[in-house]
Amino acid sequence: MGMLAAVEAWSKRDHRAEYAQWGAWLDHISKRVTQVPGVTTEVKQPAGLSNHAPHLVIHWDGARLGITGEEVSKHLLDTEPRIVLAGARGARPQKMESLVSIMPYMMIPGDENIAAERLYAVLSKPPKIEAPAAPSGEPVSVAGEWEAQLQFQRGSTRHTIFLEQKGTDLVGLHRGEMLSGDLHGSVAANEVHFHSSHRYEGKRLTYDFSGKVDGDTMEGRVNLDEYGEARWTAMRHKYA
Numbered sequence: 001m002g003m004l005a006a007v008e009a010w011s012k013r014d015h016r017a018e019y020a021q022w023g024a025w026l027d028h029i030s031k032r033v034t035q036v037p038g039v040t041t042e043v044k045q046p047a048g049l050s051n052h053a054p055h056l057v058i059h060w061d062g063a064r065l066g067i068t069g070e071e072v073s074k075h076l077l078d079t080e081p082r083i084v085l086a087g088a089r090g091a092r093p094q095k096m097e098s099l100v101s102i103m104p105y106m107m108i109p110g111d112e113n114i115a116a117e118r119l120y121a122v123l124s125k126p127p128k129i130e131a132p133a134a135p136s137g138e139p140v141s142v143a144g145e146w147e148a149q150l151q152f153q154r155g156s157t158r159h160t161i162f163l164e165q166k167g168t169d170l171v172g173l174h175r176g177e178m179l180s181g182d183l184h185g186s187v188a189a190n191e192v193h194f195h196s197s198h199r200y201e202g203k204r205l206t207y208d209f210s211g212k213v214d215g216d217t218m219e220g221r222v223n224l225d226e227y228g229e230a231r232w233t234a235m236r237h238k239y240a
């Protein structure tokens with residue numbers, strides 16, 4: 001019955017009018033945030049059938065504004081009214097341009113005003129966020145197979161992470177319950193960071209892991225882009 005209702009709703013929707021409304025919402029947000037000096041935007045059109053909607057990408061120099069894309073995303077997620085962005089990039093220390101993206105297809109009329117004002121506020125007067133102290137010391141060894149537990153707000157799942165290490169650089173494989181994908185990252189002293197993505201039905205599910213290593217255990221947070229954040233812990237597999 002749910003499938004029947006979805007097909008009937010899809011056949012009756014005015015897709016052209018809906019797409020025009022999405023574009024107007026993104027234009028409203030763009031006009032507001034670009035009032036902040038140094039902020040630029042672009043609208044990217046969908047490349048496939050999955051999540052077929054335009055999305056707004058907001059760019060800025062994180063070092064100039066004093067806040068990174070990941071920090072904006074976390075601030076909007078942790079404060080009220082709560083906003084989940086479609087993606088974010090840019091962390092400390094600054095190594096690349098900061099950006100966040102907005103997907104309008106899950107918005108309702110009026111949400112564009114909230115998103116525009118919240119983004120303008122955080123970019124024009126960023127909250128004071130202390131830059132984490134750079135870790136010192138030789139990189140710990142994380143090579144091997146790790147059994148990871150991802151804890152969401154509701155429920156959890158087990159994943160397997162295979163890491164190969166050369167100095168501070170990491171490559172490997174991240175295997176979920178049904179999907180898998182290559183990963184890359186780095187180690188600084190006892191801090192680890194790596195990124196992976198899993199291709200699924202025309203799109204990619206991205207994972208951005210950061211955490212600390214203590215012997216044969218690791219723990220930290222994983223950013224899931226539009227799906228928020230989760231906690232993760234991992235134990236190195238010991239072969240018999």
